[in-house]
Amino acid sequence: MNDEGNEADNTAGRQKLMDQKDGKDVQAGTAGAMPADDSHVALPKEAQGRIGQHLRRIYGEILSEPLPDKFSQLLDNLAKTERSE
Amino acid sequence: MIETSDATNLQKELAQLVPNLRAFARSLCGNADQADDLVQETLVKAWRSRESFAEGSNLKAWLFTILRNTFLSERRKRKFEVHDTDGKLAMQLSVKGEQSGHMDLVDFAKAFATLPQEQREALILVGAEGFAYEDAALMCGCAVGTIKSRVNRARVKLSEMLAVDEPGTTDVDDDGAEIDSRATVG
Numbered sequence: 367m368n369d370e371g372n373e374a375d376n377t378a379g380r381q382k383l384m385d386q387k388d389g390k391d392v393q394a395g396t397a398g399a400m401p402a403d404d405s406h407v408a409l410p411k412e413a414q415g416r417i418g419q420h421l422r423r424i425y426g427e428i429l430s431e432p433l434p435d436k437f438s439q440l441l442d443n444l445a446k447t448e449r450s451e
Numbered sequence: 452m453i454e455t456s457d458a459t460n461l462q463k464e465l466a467q468l469v470p471n472l473r474a475f476a477r478s479l480c481g482n483a484d485q486a487d488d489l490v491q492e493t494l495v496k497a498w499r500s501r502e503s504f505a506e507g508s509n510l511k512a513w514l515f516t517i518l519r520n521t522f523l524s525e526r527r528k529r530k531f532e533v534h535d536t537d538g539k540l541a542m543q544l545s546v547k548g549e550q551s552g553h554m555d556l557v558d559f560a561k562a563f564a565t566l567p568q569e570q571r572e573a574l575i576l577v578g579a580e581g582f583a584y585e586d587a588a589l590m591c592g593c594a595v596g597t598i599k600s601r602v603n604r605a606r607v608k609l610s611e612m613l614a615v616d617e618p619g620t621t622d623v624d625d626d627g628a629e630i631d632s633r634a635t636v637g
Contacts, residue, residue, distance in 0.1 A: 408603055413610045418578050420559040425579035428474035437469045440491055444498045445462050 461501055465494060468511055471580065475515055478575045479522050481564060489525070493518040512582065516590045519572065562612040566605050573601035 409417075472493060476486035496517050497504075504513055563571065569591070576587040577598065584602075588595045 409606050409610055414606055417606050417609050420556060421563075421574065421578045424556055424560055424563075425474050425478075425575065428477055429470045431470070431473070433469060433473075434487070436487070436491070437494070438466060440494055441462050441466055441498075444495065445458055 461498075464510055465497065465514075468514055469494075471511060472514060472518055475572075475575060475580070476518055476522070478563075478571055478579075479519070479568065480526075489518060489522055492521050496521065509586065511580075512586055512590055515576070515580075519590065558613060559609070562609050565612070566608060570601045570605040570608070573598050574605040577602050578606075 408414075469490065472490045473486060476489040476493075477483060480486050480489060493514060497514055500517075504510070563574075566574070572591065573587060576582045576590065577584060582590070584595050584598050588598045591598065
């Protein structure tokens with residue numbers, strides 16, 4: 367439900383190499399001339415929750431798809447070449 | 452040189468993350484076959500550069516970063532054609548949604564596919580994968596505020612589009628009309 371909650375879980379002080387850049391959207395090729403700091407126009411929590419639900423449901427469907435063998439075969443091959451080196 | 456047992460562990464951990472890599476890849480390039488190619492390429496690169504992975508840090512974030520960089524450089528070489536702002540190259544999950552009759556999810560997937568790539572990835576990383584904004588920012592090489600802004604823009608846009616497609620089901624009034632005026636090409 368609450369996809370903002372994860373923010374609190376972040377104890378990751380491990381890679382604080384954040385170059386803050388300039389806060390601008392460097393690759394906004396498709397986004398047109400929208401300003402980068404429009405995050406104050408937030409959606410109501412309810413709408414955010416609904417979108418989050420849909421998103422996770424759809425994403426979850428891909429996550430639960432059966433995996434083609436090619437991936438485990440690839441990983442096996444990589445591990446094998448490693449050993450024979 | 453890396454120990455054999457470490458290599459075996461890494462192999463297992465990579466295997467466990469393949470579904471996530473596939474899902475993320477598909478949200479980026481919108482085509483299931485290309486997405487799987489992208490995942491395979493990512494696995495090979497990750498394996499070969501595993502010495503550079505900092506033990507104890509987030510493997511998924513590392514893999515996602517490799518996948519994303521690979522995607523962007525391939526796209527630059529035009530190997531992947533992703534001009535999916537027309538929604539044709541939707542996240543292919545919509546196919547499954549159609550089969551199972553989840554029309555609201557189909558609409559959602561179509562709307563999602565019309566978002567700019569940087570908004571899609573921001574929303575997936577934060578909203579679906581649950582990465583912290585800070586981590587998503589590191590992965591995308593931009594400021595935290597930029598990620599927040601992209602996530603928010605994506606949500607607002609989706610909310611507008613879905614409100615337009617399903618009149619009467621939401622409390623968002625005719626604000627959705629401004630989508631069309633914004634959708635300038637070029």
